Amino acid sequence: MTRDEMLKGYKTMLLIRHLEQRLVDYYLKNKVMSFVHFYVGQEAVAAGVCHALTADDKVFGNHRSHGHYLAKGGDPVAMVAELLGRKTGCCHGKGGSMHMIDKSVNFMGSTPILGSVVPIATGSALADKLSQNKNVTVAFFGDGASEEGVVSESINLAALFRLRLLLVIENNLYSVMSKLKDRRAENHNTEGLVTGLGAKYIKADGNSYIDVYEKAKQALGFIADGIPVVLECIVYRHMAHSAPLFDDKAGYREIDVLAERERQCPIRKLRALLSADLMPEQALDEIEASIRESCNQAVEQACAAPYPEAGEIFTDVYA
Amino acid sequence: MSTHNNLSYTDAIKESMLRSMELDDNIFIVGLGVSYPNGADGTTKGLKERFADRVFDTPVSEAAVTGAAVGAAIRGKHPVVHHGRVEFALLAMDSILTQAAKWNYMFGGDNPVPIVFRIAVGRQWGNGPQHTQALYSLFGAVPGLKVVVPSTPRQAKGLLNSALKDKNPVVYLEPRWLYGTRQNVSADHYFDELAKARIVKSGTDVTIVSYGDGVMDVLKADQFLRENNINAEVIDLVSLQPMDHETIARSVKKTGRLVTFDTTHGCFCVGSEIIAKVCQSDFCALKAAPVSIACPNVPCPTSTALTDHFYPTKNDIIRSVYVLFGRPAIDLGRLSFEELHLSPKFEFSDAV
Numbered sequence: 001m002t003r004d005e006m007l008k009g010y011k012t013m014l015l016i017r018h019l020e021q022r023l024v025d026y027y028l029k030n031k032v033m034s035f036v037h038f039y040v041g042q043e044a045v046a047a048g049v050c051h052a053l054t055a056d057d058k059v060f061g062n063h064r065s066h067g068h069y070l071a072k073g074g075d076p077v078a079m080v081a082e083l084l085g086r087k088t089g090c091c092h093g094k095g096g097s098m099h100m101i102d103k104s105v106n107f108m109g110s111t112p113i114l115g116s117v118v119p120i121a122t123g124s125a126l127a128d129k130l131s132q133n134k135n136v137t138v139a140f141f142g143d144g145a146s147e148e149g150v151v152s153e154s155i156n157l158a159a160l161f162r163l164r165l166l167l168v169i170e171n172n173l174y175s176v177m178s179k180l181k182d183r184r185a186e187n188h189n190t191e192g193l194v195t196g197l198g199a200k201y202i203k204a205d206g207n208s209y210i211d212v213y214e215k216a217k218q219a220l221g222f223i224a225d226g227i228p229v230v231l232e233c234i235v236y237r238h239m240a241h242s243a244p245l246f247d248d249k250a251g252y253r254e255i256d257v258l259a260e261r262e263r264q265c266p267i268r269k270l271r272a273l274l275s276a277d278l279m280p281e282q283a284l285d286e287i288e289a290s291i292r293e294s295c296n297q298a299v300e301q302a303c304a305a306p307y308p309e310a311g312e313i314f315t316d317v318y319a
Numbered sequence: 320m321s322t323h324n325n326l327s328y329t330d331a332i333k334e335s336m337l338r339s340m341e342l343d344d345n346i347f348i349v350g351l352g353v354s355y356p357n358g359a360d361g362t363t364k365g366l367k368e369r370f371a372d373r374v375f376d377t378p379v380s381e382a383a384v385t386g387a388a389v390g391a392a393i394r395g396k397h398p399v400v401h402h403g404r405v406e407f408a409l410l411a412m413d414s415i416l417t418q419a420a421k422w423n424y425m426f427g428g429d430n431p432v433p434i435v436f437r438i439a440v441g442r443q444w445g446n447g448p449q450h451t452q453a454l455y456s457l458f459g460a461v462p463g464l465k466v467v468v469p470s471t472p473r474q475a476k477g478l479l480n481s482a483l484k485d486k487n488p489v490v491y492l493e494p495r496w497l498y499g500t501r502q503n504v505s506a507d508h509y510f511d512e513l514a515k516a517r518i519v520k521s522g523t524d525v526t527i528v529s530y531g532d533g534v535m536d537v538l539k540a541d542q543f544l545r546e547n548n549i550n551a552e553v554i555d556l557v558s559l560q561p562m563d564h565e566t567i568a569r570s571v572k573k574t575g576r577l578v579t580f581d582t583t584h585g586c587f588c589v590g591s592e593i594i595a596k597v598c599q600s601d602f603c604a605l606k607a608a609p610v611s612i613a614c615p616n617v618p619c620p621t622s623t624a625l626t627d628h629f630y631p632t633k634n635d636i637i638r639s640v641y642v643l644f645g646r647p648a649i650d651l652g653r654l655s656f657e658e659l660h661l662s663p664k665f666e667f668s669d670a671v
Binding site (some may be wrong): 088091093095101108113120122123124126130149154160315318 | 334372378386394395418426427487
């Protein structure tokens with residue numbers, strides 16, 4: 001991977017990390033009443049997959065989709081404004097954190113009832129097939145969601161209809177706080193399930209931007225030949241399931257303890273590679289400072305935006 | 320204007336499907352067996368031959384198929400999802416109630432989901448507890464959906480035409496009891512309003528509100544009442560969500576008496592909702608306590624010896640209206656086995 005390609009990933013991951021970090025502070029100090037699921041630690045998956053796509057490719061997300069939205073190019077100010085319930089939010093205050101959307105960059109919407117997003121993305125790919133479009137549709141969802149029956153049904157449909165569909169499982173090891181081993185038989189085999197349904201299975205190191213990017217590119221090759229792909233990225237969720245807090249004391253983490261998370265941090269790892277490529281430390285620091293500043297500005301702008309009018313509760317029930 | 324004489328409810332749906340698909344390339348239909356020679360109870364017969372790429376028989380994956388149709392609608396197609404029984408649609412409720420119904424609202428507008436969920440509901444001889452539910456109130460309870468129940472062949476065509484032009488998710492509930500009913504239907508491609516109740520017959524003495532297959536029973540009862548000097552106003556709700564409470568309120572203000580007729584369970588039924596709204600908005604207009612007629616609060620049994628007592632009939636309507644007017648009870652006899660248990664070949668007049 002070239003230095004410019006690495007830098008692109010580095011900047012996107014920093015944007016996601018710092019904007020969420022800024023929101024953590026804000027959430028803890030203020031009464032923000034939008035349920036939130038932070039993406040900290042998983043940035044390489046969103047950045048790696050989205051950077052492998054073309055601008056025309058469509059992306060759908062889930063309850064934990066700040067990263068997917070930002071990596072696809074979604075407007076950071078509209079995202080923060082939505083979390084803060086403002087009129088200028090990407091859903092005008094009606095969605096909140098779990099409903100990111102920016103159709104101008106083909107981020108088509110995130111919907112938080114887990115596996116729900118998978119048939120919807122399948123239908124998006126079906127629409128493109130019927131219209132003879134060449135673009136791909138991507139759905140991001142978690143290891144918990146992948147256990148829902150509708151996911152298997154959708155893979156079968158996508159393989160049957162030869163749809164241009166990339167399903168990205170972000171396996172962060174837990175469904176809320178439930179471990180994989182408490183939810184799956186010892187000989188559970190995701191690859192066997194996926195390939196048995198007629199799709200292709202690829203596994204990536206979700207803590208590595210380069211690996212995710214390269215595996216996503218590989219997946220797009222199969223998809224161009226009419227074979228839908230499930231890309232499973234093994235990744236660490238640094239924070240609690242749905243709070244702006246770390247939860248190491250909750251006692252359920254085994255592999256992904258704090259020290260290991262820090263060691264595997266995708267941003268830190270990519271920065272090390274950039275340094276090894278003789279990128280000056282000062283330049284890397286400057287990039288980070290500039291992104292941090294732009295995140296501060298996004299939060300400031302969002303905070304200055306007005307709330308929706310009371311009457312807006314009644315608008316948009318129907319299109 | 321040319322007319323199809325005595326068109327069946329089934330053929331009225333088929334005609335709307337065919338013509339709508341001719342007019343709009345974005346329309347496609349998915350569902351179990353929709354490509355069969357007599358697919359979807361005959362309502363998709365011949366569609367596959369006409370539109371080979373837009374009629375999809377699907378795997379038995381109700382949740383994924385329905386969700387995929389919602390996804391295609393989000394991307395600008397206009398899918399029709401057919402569920403031959405509401406019990407199978409229940410496997411896809413996330414896509415209908417949580418995804419399609421909320422999508423435009425939760426993203427702050429400008430996110431239409433143009434889709435029609437065609438779901439067959441209700442009574443059919445011998446089908447028992449798990450093949451005859453209607454669940455009207457379930458769909459009616461969800462804002463963001465438009466929910467219609469066509470009561471005649473003419474409505475079946477006009478409402479489906481409108482549903483296939485609408486930008487929103489429309490749940491089109493087909494009482495299978497009506498498939499064999501007939502009516503003269505215009506050959507034009509006409510549109511009936513989705514969210515508006517209609518006064519099927521105006522009257523002055525009592526308001527009788529029903530929808531779907533119940534309207535036919537109310538019309539039968541009305542004939543008897545007319546012959547016995549009671550002039551009922553018959554309202555077909557047409558739409559369960561949103562519900563046209565204004566039309567009902569105006570009628571009750573005029574008649575002072577209200578009877579509701581559901582062909583499904585009386586608990587949480589549509590009649591209960593109507594009565595609640597009328598009592599809240601204009602209690603003083605009522606000259607007598609309103610009456611809700613519905614099925615008993617038990618699952619639908621299978622034996623005809625039991626279903627004899629399950630579905631309410633025109634006689635129940637007549638008896639209730641007589642009570643409202645303080646008239647003595649009359650012996651109406653028993654309905655024939657055919658009328659109680661076999662799907663009707665009823666012919667709706669041009670007036671309704």
